[in-house]
Amino acid sequence: MANARESGYRSLYITFYDNSARCCFEVQVRIKGMDDYAEIGPANLLASKI
Numbered sequence: 001m002a003n004a005r006e007s008g009y010r011s012l013y014i015t016f017y018d019n020s021a022r023c024c025f026e027v028q029v030r031i032k033g034m035d036d037y038a039e040i041g042p043a044n045l046l047a048s049k050i
Helices: 032-039
Strands: 012-018 023-029
Touching: none
Parallel strands: none
Antiparallel strands: 012 023
């Protein structure tokens, strides 16, 4: 996996620039498997501390 974290988690980030507000915002895109890995899998930092 290219650019994956040590935990194996990865996702796609897209940064947009809003001309009217003159600021950037970022959107994170995950497929179902990536979301499960992030929310309930080993990449969930909160669950690993419980």
